[in-house]
Amino acid sequence: MKVCFCEQPQKRQATALNPVWLRALLLFCFIAFPGGCTEALAQTDGPPLNLPGQIGGRIAQCWKAPQTQAAQVIEVTVRLSFSSAGVPIGEPRVVYIRAPGEPGLREKIVASVLAAVRACTPLPFTPSLGAAIAGRMLAIRLRSLPLLGPQRQT
Numbered sequence: 099m100k101v102c103f104c105e106q107p108q109k110r111q112a113t114a115l116n117p118v119w120l121r122a123l124l125l126f127c128f129i130a131f132p133g134g135c136t137e138a139l140a141q142t143d144g145p146p147l148n149l150p151g152q153i154g155g156r157i158a159q160c161w162k163a164p165q166t167q168a169a170q171v172i173e174v175t176v177r178l179s180f181s182s183a184g185v186p187i188g189e190p191r192v193v194y195i196r197a198p199g200e201p202g203l204r205e206k207i208v209a210s211v212l213a214a215v216r217a218c219t220p221l222p223f224t225p226s227l228g229a230a231i232a233g234r235m236l237a238i239r240l241r242s243l244p245l246l247g248p249q250r251q252t
Contacts, residue, residue, distance in 0.1 A: 146222040150231055153180075154238040156221055161214035163242030164206040172197045172242040176211050179235050182228035184221035193237070211240065 147153060163172050178190035192208045223231075 146224045148224045148227055153221060153236065157214055157218050157238060158240050160218040161240050162210060164203060164210055166198050166203065167200055168198045170198045172207060174207055174211050174240045175237055177235055177237050179233055180231060182232035184219060184223045186215060186219050190215045
């Protein structure tokens with residue numbers, strides 16, 4: 099006769115969210131996000147990101163490049179790292195800008211890229227992507243195509 103000392107898996111009972119924690123979470127949400135919690139929750143809409151290459155596309159969706167006088171391409175590379183929860187670690191750093199030489203344009207580009215990162219984060223990472231890239235430095239390249247035709251104002 100065989101005797102097994104294996105434990106049977108125990109089912110976890112569902113627990114209600116502690117009201118104290120819920121109040122603290124809502125308070126944090128309203129303080130951290132001036133638009134309210136619904137705006138913060140809307141940032142993570144869409145399917146979770148599973149590949150590192152999808153991160154740049156999600157941030158590019160939030161980026162609105164400043165208008166230029168000349169119809170030229172704007173290219174920007176930003177370096178940043180994320181936690182496993184999709185929150186940027188530290189301040190993102192713009193390391194490369196290719197743009198027309200208009201006065202004040204570089205500052206507008208940097209501000210628009212940082213605003214896009216703030217607007218899109220936290221990103222919805224899958225657990226495997228979060229574990230793979232947590233703390234690693236990423237370089238994300240954003241590219242803006244110029245408006246051509248009657249939409250452009252000079």
